[in-house]
Amino acid sequence: MRMTNIGGQAVIEGVMMRGRKMYAMAVRTPEGSLCVEKEPIDDVFNKSKVFKFPVFRGIAAFVQSLIIGVKIIMRSAKLAGMEDDEDIKPGRFEMYLQNKFGDKFADILIYFSVAVSLVFSIGLFFVLPVFLGSLFRPVLPGTWALSIVEGLIRIGIFLLYLFLISRMKEIQRVFQYHGAEHKTINCFEHDEELTVENVKKHTRLHKRCGTSFLLIVMIISMVVFFFIRTDTLWLRLISRIVLVPFVAGISYEVIKWAGRSESPIVKIVSAPGLCLQKITTAEPDAGQIEAAIAAMKGVLEDEPE
Numbered sequence: 001m002r003m004t005n006i007g008g009q010a011v012i013e014g015v016m017m018r019g020r021k022m023y024a025m026a027v028r029t030p031e032g033s034l035c036v037e038k039e040p041i042d043d044v045f046n047k048s049k050v051f052k053f054p055v056f057r058g059i060a061a062f063v064q065s066l067i068i069g070v071k072i073i074m075r076s077a078k079l080a081g082m083e084d085d086e087d088i089k090p091g092r093f094e095m096y097l098q099n100k101f102g103d104k105f106a107d108i109l110i111y112f113s114v115a116v117s118l119v120f121s122i123g124l125f126f127v128l129p130v131f132l133g134s135l136f137r138p139v140l141p142g143t144w145a146l147s148i149v150e151g152l153i154r155i156g157i158f159l160l161y162l163f164l165i166s167r168m169k170e171i172q173r174v175f176q177y178h179g180a181e182h183k184t185i186n187c188f189e190h191d192e193e194l195t196v197e198n199v200k201k202h203t204r205l206h207k208r209c210g211t212s213f214l215l216i217v218m219i220i221s222m223v224v225f226f227f228i229r230t231d232t233l234w235l236r237l238i239s240r241i242v243l244v245p246f247v248a249g250i251s252y253e254v255i256k257w258a259g260r261s262e263s264p265i266v267k268i269v270s271a272p273g274l275c276l277q278k279i280t281t282a283e284p285d286a287g288q289i290e291a292a293i294a295a296m297k298g299v300l301e302d303e304p305e
Contacts, residue, residue, distance in 0.1 A: 002189050003260055006299055007208060008292070009069060010177035011076035015288075017181070017295040018068070024298025025072050026291040030081035034291055036298050037075070041068070058252025059245045063114075065210075070113045124161070125218070126240045129154040134233055143229035151222030158218050159276075162211075166279050179204035180284035180292040182277075194293045196286050204281040207266070208259040211280045212273025216251040219272075224250070 008017045014027030014034075024038045045051040045060035133150035140146050165171050186202040187194060221240075224247055228239050258266045284292070 001262075002191050004185070004189055006185060006188070006296070006303075008181040008185060008295065009072065009210070010174045010181055011072050012082060012174070013080035013177075013291075014076050015177050015181045015184075015292040015295045016068075016072050016076075017184075017292070017299045019299040019303040022299065022302055023068065023072075024295045025076060026294035026298065027076045027079040028287065028291055029079060034294050035079050036294050037079075038298055038302070054253050055246060055249035058249030058256075061252055062245070062248040066114045066117065067110060070117070071110050074110070074113075122241060122244055125154055125158060126221070126244060127237060129157060130233070130236050130240055134236075137231075143231060144226065147226045147229060148222070151218070151225065154221065155215075155218045158214065162276070162279055172282060175280055175282040176284045177288050177291065179281035180288040181295075182206040182209065182281060183284065183289065184292040184296050188296060194296060196289050196293070199289050199293065200286075204283065205274045205277045207270045207274070208255055209273065209277055209280075211277050212258075212270065213251055213255050215273045215276055216254050216269075217247055220251050220254070221247045 006017055006019055008015055010016075011025060011027065014025060016023055016025040018041070020041075022038055022040045024036060026034050026036045029035050041064075043060075043064065045064065050056050051060040129150045132153050133146055136149050137146055140149065166175065180199070182204045183199045183202045184194065185206060187199045190202065192198045221243075224243060225240065228236075228243075230236055230239070254269065258270050
């Protein structure tokens with residue numbers, strides 16, 4: 001089996017595949033054709049040596065993935081024809097920002113969207129569990145038990161969130177592209193020719209999936225926060241927020257290790273994430289697989305492995 005660092009992401013009506021130095025995105029246009037675009041990865045953390053070390057490189061990869069993720073989602077929506085409605089005019093505030101910042105407006109919008117996503121995620125998955133967990137404090141034997149309850153609440157919120165968004169029709173289609181992405185990577189890693197028929201027979205689950213990463217974040221946070229015990233609510237809140245980057249960094253190292261090993265321990269660690277992917281992926285059709293193959297070939301043209 002071939003080991004690869006190529007990863008991917010489902011986008012609006014398409015798939016993005018990412019190599020070490022560039023990424024390629026294939027999106028199905030309203031006319032039915034595939035539009036493939038490539039972009040070099042602007043590694044803003046590459047200049048600092050600290051982000052070469054374990055955990056810190058995970059923090060950098062996590063932030064960079066968020067920035068690229070928001071950028072390609074916005075771009076794919078445009079290519080898929082979701083922003084072509086001429087009757088929808090920009091508001092006054094949007095016009096003001098466009099006039100003030102010019103060409104930089106798109107970059108500002110991306111970073112703003114990333115910031116909003118981070119605030120929402122931290123609030124939902126880290127701040128809210130602290131408040132809900134504190135309700136159980138009077139009946140718990142100690143702060144160690146409070147940390148466990150808080151962790152279980154965090155995992156419960158995460159699972160509920162995934163279940164609710166999976167019921168949305170638009171998201172279900174994205175999950176099909178997610179499945180196409182995984183199948184294509186699995187086909188490539190098994191050293192088979194990238195054809196629709198070959199890709200179809202592979203599993204839609206993959207150990208290096210973002211879903212698995214997020215679940216590992218929930219589990220790692222439970223372990224890390226177990227050792228940070230305090231009865232003071234505001235101290236608990238601050239500690240959770242401050243340590244989010246380090247939890248993400250540790251989780252990145254776990255996913256990286258799992259992607260390179262076939263040991264029994266890795267199979268146990270990966271099992272919950274693979275199980276969860278049965279919700280966040282769906283069986284794709286031939287057209288969706290074609291998009292994933294086009295994106296993969298786009299990367300391989302510039303980064304043959």
